[in-house]
Structure formats: C-alpha cells, structure tokens
Amino acid sequence: MSITTYAFDVYGTLINTDGVLTQLRSTVGEKAAAINATWRSKQLEYSFRRGLMLQYAPFPQVTAEALDYALALHDIQLTDLARENILAAYRTLPAFPDAVTALRRLGESRQKIYAFSNGPQSVVTALLRQAGLLLYFAGVVSVEATQTFKPSPRVYQHFARSAQTAIEQCALVSGNTFDVLGAQAAGMQGIWVRRDPDAVFDPWERGADRVVDSLEAL
Numbered sequence: 001m002s003i004t005t006y007a008f009d010v011y012g013t014l015i016n017t018d019g020v021l022t023q024l025r026s027t028v029g030e031k032a033a034a035i036n037a038t039w040r041s042k043q044l045e046y047s048f049r050r051g052l053m054l055q056y057a058p059f060p061q062v063t064a065e066a067l068d069y070a071l072a073l074h075d076i077q078l079t080d081l082a083r084e085n086i087l088a089a090y091r092t093l094p095a096f097p098d099a100v101t102a103l104r105r106l107g108e109s110r111q112k113i114y115a116f117s118n119g120p121q122s123v124v125t126a127l128l129r130q131a132g133l134l135l136y137f138a139g140v141v142s143v144e145a146t147q148t149f150k151p152s153p154r155v156y157q158h159f160a161r162s163a164q165t166a167i168e169q170c171a172l173v174s175g176n177t178f179d180v181l182g183a184q185a186a187g188m189q190g191i192w193v194r195r196d197p198d199a200v201f202d203p204w205e206r207g208a209d210r211v212v213d214s215l216e217a218l
C-alpha cells in the first residue's frame with residue numbers, strides 16, 4: 001500500500017542530541033563525550049526497561065536519571081545548578097542542518113508529516129518550536145498516552161490512530177535502528193536515516209525497508 005503519512009522520530013533524527021556537548025564540556029571538561037555517550041545509551045536502556053516492567057515514567061525523568069547514572073559512573077559530582085543547566089540544554093537542542101530543507105520539501109508534497117517521540121507532548125512541542133521545526137508538522141504524536149515506550153507495538157498503533165491512517169500506509173523515519181525495527185514489526189514501513197556511514201544496522205532477520213544518508217535524501 002502506498003505511504004501517505006510519515007512519522008519523524010525526534011531525538012537523534014530531527015534533533016541533534018550532541019547539541020548538549022557544549023554545556024557538558026563547560027561543566028565536566030574532557031569527560032563530556034564519554035558522559036554524553038553513556039547518558040544517551042542509558043536513557044534508551046531505561047526506556048526499554050521501564051516499558052518491559054510496565055513502570056512508565058515521563059521521558060524527561062528517564063533522561064535525568066540516565067544523566068545521574070552517567071555522572072556517577074564517571075565519578076562527577078555536580079551542583080544542582082550545574083546539573084539543571086545541563087538538563088536545560090537538553091530542552092534547547094538544535095535541529096540537524098538537513099531537517100528544515102527536507103521538511104519544507106516534504107510539506108510541498110501531499111503526504112502528511114508528524115513528529116513522533118518518546119517525549120511528552122508538551123516537551124516535544126516546545127523542543128521543536130525552539131528548533132524552528134514545529135511549523136512543518138501536521139501534528140506532534142507522543143507515546144505518553146500509551147504509558148509505554150518505543151519499540152512497543154502499542155506506540156506505533158497509537159501513532160496510526162492519532163494520524164487517522166492505516167498503519168500500513170505509515171512510514172517511520174528514524175536514525176535509531178530500534179525504532180525502525182519496532183515500527184516495521186508493528187506494520188509500518190521503516191526508513192533508517194544513517195548519517196554515520198560506519199553505523200551498523202542490527203543483524204536481525206529483517207533489515208530496514210529503506211536507508212537514506214540524510215533527511216534530504218528522503
């Protein structure tokens with residue numbers, strides 16, 4: 001069936017989570033890159049664990065707990081103010097440079113495009129607004145209403161219902177392979193944005209339906 005509706009993942013696809021590195025470097029110095037890598041992987045791990053445990057917590061809480069883990073692992077103690085400044089930087093992350101051009105071009109076509117994220121509706125809306133991307137979307141869909149996280153099939157089903165589109169006519173666009181495989185398992189088409197040519201797709205039984213090296217290639 002032809003694709004009529006696109007769901008764009010937010011963190012790591014439209015929004016560059018490395019944008020927080022500047023704030024991290026000014027606070028923790030040369031450990032910033034290592035702490036950021038631990039932070040991002042723990043943030044996602046916590047969302048997977050909470051989904052499986054049926055212990056949903058809002059993504060900003062998952063993000064803050066993952067930051068605290070990363071700081072403790074790297075033996076960094078911060079003042080509350082320094083920690084809050086880092087979390088504030090997470091709320092003002094920049095768009096990837098290719099996002100605006102891609103969304104503008106897609107907007108000229110007849111397809112409907114949505115932002116689709118683990119983040120709560122209000123947080124993702126504010127993040128996309130400050131990044132200058134909100135105006136390109138028909139809407140923002142959050143997993144919040146499902147009280148679980150990607151890659152649960154329930155969140156992709158929730159997206160299709162929210163977009164009033166048959167799930168087979170929806171495509172997920174994401175830089176995160178767990179998201180692409182989750183969407184495909186739920187019946188959506190999966191488009192993997194592989195910005196890093198050295199990135200590896202999970203060697204599961206099914207690859208991405210489509211691979212692009214940037215959002216503009218869409």
Ligand code: 2OP
Nearest residue numbers: 009010011012117118
């Ligand atoms: C999202 O925005 C965490 O990238 C993931 O849903």
